[in-house]
Amino acid sequence: MTGILQTKNVHLYYGKNEALHGFDLNFNENEITTLIGPSGCGKSTFLRCLNRMNDLRPNVTINGSFKFEGKDIYSPSIDLTELRKTIGMVFQQPNPFPFSVYDNVAYGLKLAGMKNKHKIDKIVEESLKEAAVWDEVKDSINKSALSFSGGQQQRICIARVLAVKPKIILMDEPTSALDPISSSKIEDTLVRLKKDFTIIMVTHNMQQASRISDKTAFLLNGDLIEYDSTQKMFVNPSNKKTSDYLNGEFG
Amino acid sequence: MNPKTTNKIAIGLIYTFVAIVVAILVSLIGYILVTGVPHISWHFLTSKSQSFLSGGGIRDQLFNSVYLLFLTLCLSFPIALGSGIYLAEYAPKNWITEVIRTTIEVLSSLPSVVVGLFCYLLFVVQMHIGFSILSGAIALTFFNLPLLTRNIENSLKSVSHLQREAGLSLGLSQWKTITGIILPAAVPGIITGIILSAGRVFGEAAALIYTAGQSAPIIDYTNWNVFSSSSFLNPMRPAETLAVHIWKVNSEGITPDANLVSSGSSAVLIILILLFNLLAHWIGNLLYKKMTSNF
Ligand SMILES: Nc1ncnc2c1ncn2[C@@H]1O[C@H](COP(=O)(O)OP(=O)(O)OP(=O)(O)O)[C@@H](O)[C@H]1O
Ligand SMILES: [Mg+2]
Numbered sequence: 001m002t003g004i005l006q007t008k009n010v011h012l013y014y015g016k017n018e019a020l021h022g023f024d025l026n027f028n029e030n031e032i033t034t035l036i037g038p039s040g041c042g043k044s045t046f047l048r049c050l051n052r053m054n055d056l057r058p059n060v061t062i063n064g065s066f067k068f069e070g071k072d073i074y075s076p077s078i079d080l081t082e083l084r085k086t087i088g089m090v091f092q093q094p095n096p097f098p099f100s101v102y103d104n105v106a107y108g109l110k111l112a113g114m115k116n117k118h119k120i121d122k123i124v125e126e127s128l129k130e131a132a133v134w135d136e137v138k139d140s141i142n143k144s145a146l147s148f149s150g151g152q153q154q155r156i157c158i159a160r161v162l163a164v165k166p167k168i169i170l171m172d173e174p175t176s177a178l179d180p181i182s183s184s185k186i187e188d189t190l191v192r193l194k195k196d197f198t199i200i201m202v203t204h205n206m207q208q209a210s211r212i213s214d215k216t217a218f219l220l221n222g223d224l225i226e227y228d229s230t231q232k233m234f235v236n237p238s239n240k241k242t243s244d245y246l247n248g249e250f251g
Numbered sequence: 252m253n254p255k256t257t258n259k260i261a262i263g264l265i266y267t268f269v270a271i272v273v274a275i276l277v278s279l280i281g282y283i284l285v286t287g288v289p290h291i292s293w294h295f296l297t298s299k300s301q302s303f304l305s306g307g308g309i310r311d312q313l314f315n316s317v318y319l320l321f322l323t324l325c326l327s328f329p330i331a332l333g334s335g336i337y338l339a340e341y342a343p344k345n346w347i348t349e350v351i352r353t354t355i356e357v358l359s360s361l362p363s364v365v366v367g368l369f370c371y372l373l374f375v376v377q378m379h380i381g382f383s384i385l386s387g388a389i390a391l392t393f394f395n396l397p398l399l400t401r402n403i404e405n406s407l408k409s410v411s412h413l414q415r416e417a418g419l420s421l422g423l424s425q426w427k428t429i430t431g432i433i434l435p436a437a438v439p440g441i442i443t444g445i446i447l448s449a450g451r452v453f454g455e456a457a458a459l460i461y462t463a464g465q466s467a468p469i470i471d472y473t474n475w476n477v478f479s480s481s482s483f484l485n486p487m488r489p490a491e492t493l494a495v496h497i498w499k500v501n502s503e504g505i506t507p508d509a510n511l512v513s514s515g516s517s518a519v520l521i522i523l524i525l526l527f528n529l530l531a532h533w534i535g536n537l538l539y540k541k542m543t544s545n546f
Contacts, residue, residue: 053420058344085422095413098436108421111431157417164421 004029004198005050005168010064012045019045023224025217032190032199034209037219043202047170050200051087052080088166092173094153096145101137104145104156108164123163131159132189151182158189171201175208187212206246210234218242280521287518290511300467300496305508309516311467314483315490316453319463322388322486323452324445327395335403340429359397366393367458375462382489387463391452402444406437439538446531450524456494464489465499493520
């Protein structure tokens with residue numbers, strides 16, 4: 001089976017330091033894949049390769065092949081703007097813009113040139129509903145996004161990404177800054193979003209990975225140790241390192 | 252000595268120094284206000300100055316100061332905005348950028364008399380612009396530019412990098428991320444900086460004596476033709492500002508009430524600069540609240 005996003009032989013260097021040592025990972029459409037592994041193993045680094053956010057950092061060298069729907073993500077002819085719209089990202093810290101909830105979600109659309117107010121309104125509402133935060137913000141949609149709780153802010157950020165209609169959503173520990181109730185709301189949201197989107201998520205929360213993901217990849221020191229269905233990984237991992245990690249024996 | 256005593260002595264010293272600073276400031280401002288405010292009247296603010304007779308006002312000087320400030324901001328703000336954005340967002344970390352930063356640093360520490368004389372030689376004499384509001388505005392831009400640039404750079408830099416990543420990850424270009432997200436988020440800081448620098452520009456005298464000149468020719472407030480030499484809007488006319496007026500009245504004033512005029516003008520100047528500061532504080536807070544909470 002060929003996935004929506006295929007990576008091959010991924011090497012990444014920060015200066016002379018090799019952070020990713022060459023591995024292949026393919027992601028299937030409409031699945032949730034989680035990346036797990038101890039701190040510093042390269043999960044964020046890898047995730048940021050997928051929408052080229054590492055381009056912003058100086059002295060980063062990336063080798064390997066990254067294909068999204070068969071097209072090379074790193075080809076010079078790629079439209080970076082288009083790519084980042086198609087492969088959206090949600091960060092560890094909720095980072096809404098210091099504007100109203102409405103503007104947060106509408107901003108991407110407006111700056112991308114959409115003028116039709118009616119259409120924008122509709123997308124804003126849909127996106128907030130999809131991100132399961134509409135009921136909590138609908139009466140104060142013109143209030144600053146910063147005046148909401150962390151969990152609500154994170155769901156507003158998810159809505160902001162959904163509004164530009166991505167195909168893949170990258171999430172770097174989206175619930176690590178949140179309380180258990182907010183986290184479980186976001187987990188529910190993700191499971192529902194799966195039918196329309198492909199989700200690739202980094203998490204340190206093993207229960208979370210086992211609850212919501214279809215596939216899990218275990219990274220260790222820049223190497224891919226094991227990549228399989230979540231079911232198999234958690235019940236019967238084939239690599240000793242994986243079972244050690246899942247049993248909390250290191251990391 | 253045990254740590255507790257050391258601590259007490261340190262705190263005592265700090266309070267003493269703070270008290271000294273506050274005392275100096277209060278007595279200075281108090282003295283100027285007490286001697287000057289009684290002389291401020293509607294007549295004083297709205298009549299023209301006198302060279303020989305008493306009873307002169309500061310109408311033209313006041314207007315000149317405001318107009319000069321306006322022109323200075325028009326010249327310096329766009330340049331400072333551009334350089335601030337470049338330094339904060341685009342400048343690579345290399346020696347060229349360091350040279351630019353150092354240059355700005357040096358420019359901001361040049362004595363104002365030196366800049367004034369330099370502008371006198373270059374613009375007033377060499378380029379035949381003459382004593383004029385324009386020459387004055389250019390000289391003041393020299394001071395204002397470094398301060399404003401640094402202020403804008405810092406305001407932009409203080410916006411969290413998470414905001415930049417959020418913008419870029421939504422597929423916005425770097426330019427749109429800056430103008431659409433980072434700049435609006437930095438507006439409160441930038442406004443505060445503009446108003447504070449306006450206060451400094453407003454009080455500057457040394458750089459203006461040789462550029463905007465020391466004379467206040469009769470101007471017509473009903474003449475809106477910018478090119479007419481008697482129009483109040485003509486940027487090519489010489490224009491004595493309030494700060495320069497104070498200097499002149501004190502050094503060569505021969506009117507019988509020179510002392511009173513000088514105290515009154517000083518009081519007006521101080522009051523306006525205090526207002527600038529309060530305004531900066533107030534607008535800064537207001538904008539920040541507006542951006543970060545309910546509106
Ligand atoms: N900007 C950078 N410059 C240099 N080295 C970096 C940079 N970012 C990360 N690294 C290094 O790359 C390796 C992988 O880091 P990365 O942030 O991808 O880890 P991670 O798996 O996301 O960890 P965590 O779970 O703590 O978020 C680490 O050894 C780290 O020190
Ligand atoms: Mg990380």
